[in-house]
Amino acid sequence: QKEVEQNSGPLSVPEGAIASLNCTYSDRGSQSFFWYRQYSGKSPELIMSIYSNGDKEDGRFTAQLNKASQYVSLLIRDSQPSDSATYLCAVRGRDDKIIFGKGTRLHILP
Amino acid sequence: KAGVTQTPRYLIKTRGQQVTLSCSPISGHRSVSWYQQTPGQGLQFLFEYFSETQRNKGNFPGRFSGRQFSNSRSEMNVSTLELGDSALYLCASSLGGEGNYGYTFGSGTRLTVV
Numbered sequence: 663q664k665e666v667e668q669n670s671g672p673l674s675v676p677e678g679a680i681a682s683l684n685c686t687y688s689d690r691g692s693q694s695f696f697w698y699r700q701y702s703g704k705s706p707e708l709i710m711s712i713y714s715n716g717d718k719e720d721g722r723f724t725a726q727l728n729k730a731s732q733y734v735s736l737l738i739r740d741s742q743p744s745d746s747a748t749y750l751c752a753v754r755g756r757d758d759k760i761i762f763g764k765g766t767r768l769h770i771l772p
Numbered sequence: 773k774a775g776v777t778q779t780p781r782y783l784i785k786t787r788g789q790q791v792t793l794s795c796s797p798i799s800g801h802r803s804v805s806w807y808q809q810t811p812g813q814g815l816q817f818l819f820e821y822f823s824e825t826q827r828n829k830g831n832f833p834g835r836f837s838g839r840q841f842s843n844s845r846s847e848m849n850v851s852t853l854e855l856g857d858s859a860l861y862l863c864a865s866s867l868g869g870e871g872n873y874g875y876t877f878g879s880g881t882r883l884t885v886v
Contacts, residue, residue, distance in 0.1 A: 696874045696875075705862055705877040705878060705879050705880050706815070706862070706875075706877050707877070708874040708875060708876065711874045750814075750815065752874075757828065758820075758827065758828055759817055759820070759828050759830070760805070760817065760875065761817060762807070762814060762815035762817075763814070764813075764814035765814060
C-alpha cells in the first residue's frame, strides 16, 4: 500500500516567521509531487508542484524535493494569518495515481 | 475560464438508495479524478477517467462506479448506500495525457446517508 505521511499538527508559527511542512512517501518510483492548501469548508487548491530534486520557489513558497530520502517539504516565508489552513502533500506514483497525505494543520499566530 | 463544476452541492439519501454525482471539468481538460474526503481518512482516491476510459482505480468496493462522456463530463454512482459513505466527494480535473499535471478541484458534493 503506497503511503504519503504528514504530521497532522497543528503546527503553530508566529506571524512573519517561516513555516516548514514535511511529507514522506513510500513509492520510490514516484514521479511528481504537489502541495495543496485547503481552507476549512473549502476544496483543496494547488499551490506548488515539483518534479526534480532540489528547490523550487514561487513567491513566499519554496518546495524542496529529495528523492533519495523520499521526502518533500514546503517552506512558507513571512507567514501571514491568511496562511492558516490545512496543507496536503500529494504524490503521483509510478502507477499514475495521485495519493494524498492526511494533511498538516497550520496555524499562524498574529 | 470556468472552473470545475460539481452538482449537486448537497445530498441527503437513505441507506440502500443509490446516488449519482456529476462533474464538469475545466474546458480542455480531459482527465477527471474522483476522491472521497472524510475527517478520519483524508482524501481517498476513487478513480480516474481519461478520454472516456477508466485509467486508474482506487480500493473501493464495486458499489462505487463512474463514467466519462465524450465532452469529458463525468458521473460517479454509488449504489446501495451505507452510512459510512457519508463524505465530501471531490472531483478534480487536469489536462491529462503525457506530462505532470496537478489537479483543479471542484467545490465538492457533500453526501449524507441517514
